[in-house]
Amino acid sequence: MKVYNTLTRSKEEFVPLTPGHVRIYACGVTVYDLSHIGHARSTMVFDVIQRYFRFKGYRVTFVRNFTDVDDRIIRRANAEGVPATEVSERYIQAFREDMAAIGVAPADAEPKATEHVPDMVVLIERLVAKGFAYTVDGDVYFEIRRFPGYGRLSGKNLDELLAGARVEVDERKRDPRDFALWKSSKPGEPAWPSPWGPGRPGWHIECSVMAMKYLGESFDIHGGGEDLIFPHHECEIAQSEADTGRPFARYWLHNGMVNLRAEKMSKSLGNVLTIREFVKRHEPDAFRLFVLGTHYRHPVDFAEERVRDSARALERLTRLAPDAQARGSGTSGGVPEELGGFRARFEAAMDDDFNTPQALGVLFDLARTLADDRERAATDRHVRERFVAGVSELVALGQVLGLFQRARETAGMPAEVLRLVEERGQARARRDWMRADQLRDEIERLGWSVEDTPSGPRITRKSV
RNA sequence: GGCGGCGUAGCCAAGUGGCCAAGGCGGAGGUCUGCAAAACCUCUAUUCAGCGGUUCGAAUCCGCUCGCCGCCUCCA
Numbered sequence: 001m002k003v004y005n006t007l008t009r010s011k012e013e014f015v016p017l018t019p020g021h022v023r024i025y026a027c028g029v030t031v032y033d034l035s036h037i038g039h040a041r042s043t044m045v046f047d048v049i050q051r052y053f054r055f056k057g058y059r060v061t062f063v064r065n066f067t068d069v070d071d072r073i074i075r076r077a078n079a080e081g082v083p084a085t086e087v088s089e090r091y092i093q094a095f096r097e098d099m100a101a102i103g104v105a106p107a108d109a110e111p112k113a114t115e116h117v118p119d120m121v122v123l124i125e126r127l128v129a130k131g132f133a134y135t136v137d138g139d140v141y142f143e144i145r146r147f148p149g150y151g152r153l154s155g156k157n158l159d160e161l162l163a164g165a166r167v168e169v170d171e172r173k174r175d176p177r178d179f180a181l182w183k184s185s186k187p188g189e190p191a192w193p194s195p196w197g198p199g200r201p202g203w204h205i206e207c208s209v210m211a212m213k214y215l216g217e218s219f220d221i222h223g224g225g226e227d228l229i230f231p232h233h234e235c236e237i238a239q240s241e242a243d244t245g246r247p248f249a250r251y252w253l254h255n256g257m258v259n260l261r262a263e264k265m266s267k268s269l270g271n272v273l274t275i276r277e278f279v280k281r282h283e284p285d286a287f288r289l290f291v292l293g294t295h296y297r298h299p300v301d302f303a304e305e306r307v308r309d310s311a312r313a314l315e316r317l318t319r320l321a322p323d324a325q326a327r328g329s330g331t332s333g334g335v336p337e338e339l340g341g342f343r344a345r346f347e348a349a350m351d352d353d354f355n356t357p358q359a360l361g362v363l364f365d366l367a368r369t370l371a372d373d374r375e376r377a378a379t380d381r382h383v384r385e386r387f388v389a390g391v392s393e394l395v396a397l398g399q400v401l402g403l404f405q406r407a408r409e410t411a412g413m414p415a416e417v418l419r420l421v422e423e424r425g426q427a428r429a430r431r432d433w434m435r436a437d438q439l440r441d442e443i444e445r446l447g448w449s450v451e452d453t454p455s456g457p458r459i460t461r462k463s464v
Numbered sequence: 465g466g467c468g469g470c471g472u473a474g475c476c477a478a479g480u481g482g483c484c485a486a487g488g489c490g491g492a493g494g495u496c497u498g499c500a501a502a503a504c505c506u507c508u509a510u511u512c513a514g515c516g517g518u519u520c521g522a523a524u525c526c527g528c529u530c531g532c533c534g535c536c537u538c539c540a
Binding site: 009026027028029030035036038039040041042043045070071072154155156157160161203223224225226227228229230231232254255256257258259262263264265266267268289290293294295297298299300301303305306308309310312313315316319349355357358360361362363364365371372374375428431433436437440449450451452458 | 465466467468469470475476477478479486487488489490497498499500501502503504505532533534535536537538539540
């Protein structure tokens with residue numbers, strides 16, 4: 001299996017530190033507001049990576065943190081006149097709901113920064129003791145010059161970094177590029193006790209501490225959005241390795257951004273679409289297909305129209321079996337030999353740095369074969385058996401990507417719609433076509449559509 | 465300015481030296497059908513931003529040009 005490692009800027013053969021066990025840390029969100037679809041993509045990408053390792057038979061320990069101490073959280077809390085924890089808890093809850101809505105599995109551990117402050121203090125103390133950090137007026141800074149590897153991950157040249165520094169120079173720092181490990185808190189800000197006085201941790205230190213606490217001083221994969229490469233991940237490496245003297249994460253994986261109107265989606269640009277808003281209009285699996293249709297390292301331009309294309313593509317897979325989306329139908333007995341090639345191709349694609357677009361291509365190829373089988377299933381027993389086994393295989397492979405986790409939305413179908421559908425069925429039975437068409441129109445008005453198939457009416461929610 | 469990436473059919477998107485350049489959406493034709501759909505089948509890039517070069521052979525390697533994006537500041 002090969003993965004692209006940002007550290008070496010090349011695809012490398014993946015070999016876990018402990019045979020058979022993969023340890024992954026993915027940077028989560030800062031919980032100061034609702035998460036948007038850019039967060040959704042990043043989270044989903046690592047969800048799929050994690051799922052794929054399990055599919056390959058690895059034991060996986062997957063950690064995704066919450067940053068719940070941050071300037072923006074404090075600002076919001078002050079604006080609302082509530083404690084910071086109220087803001088962060090609200091959005092942690094929202095994040096979990098959003099992730100559940102789009103089928104992202106919870107991580108094995110989802111630690112919060114505020115629950116690990118004492119551990120951070122300990123690490124900072126050690127960095128001070130070892131001469132990598134210094135104290136100024138209750139703040140503690142990491143002295144990047146003391147860590148020779150600084151800049152390696154992001155490919156930054158230290159001199160150029162200094163020249164291009166756009167941050168206002170803090171005269172108290174020994175070097176403008178030094179970053180905060182600990183910030184003394186002002187009145188009204190959350191504070192924790194420390195040898196340097198009450199304060200709160202800098203952003204980067206939390207991930208170092210939580211990653212090492214849950215995964216060990218060295219672990220396999222550290223992931224996040226590519227916008228975190230510098231300075232966040234660069235600083236994590238410096239802090240961690242300065243202390244342990246050992247390699248921190250061995251493979252660094254970064255996902256591309258979600259753009260809206262050709263620009264990176266971000267709060268500061270005001271071009272965000274929240275997950276919450278998104279799922280009102282689209283099926284979760286349509287989003288998954290949309291996201292996985294582009295390789296994770298590439299940027300993806302968001303457009304409603306493209307999600308609708310994905311929704312139509314999804315139909316191609318789900319129409320194969322009315323129950324294709326039913327949970328649990330993914331377990332299959334024997335897969336006929338002539339279908340074996342699909343799984344092999346699927347794995348080959350995924351083994352190559354999680355090439356989900358190619359893996360999806362395999363799924364669509366399989367779907368085409370099965371569609372043809374279905375047409376001929378009525379008259380050929382062998383073909384029928386192959387079709388049934390093939391659909392199981394399709395569902396099984398789709399589930400590796402996190403697709404088909406829940407039954408189609410008919411569960412949320414209003415009783416009214418159900419009643420109209422039944423009435424229409426009766427009208428059709430007496431060949432009262434006029435009444436049947438009239439009922440179909442009524443159902444459409446309620447936001448659902450009916451299609452007649454050999455096995456009965458198929459009701460789906462109309463998307464937008 | 466520094467670093468990194470991208471430019472493949474109407475749209476989206478794989479492919480990074482050699483069978484006919486995956487797959488999806490859209491489109492065209494056909495089969496089927498109360499109707500409408502859906503489904504199914506077939507077709508839809510002599511060509512990979514442009515120009516040079518290396519090679520028996522390049523979308524894939526090298527150089528230049530043009531266009532776009534990200535990071536260098538909080539950011540998934």
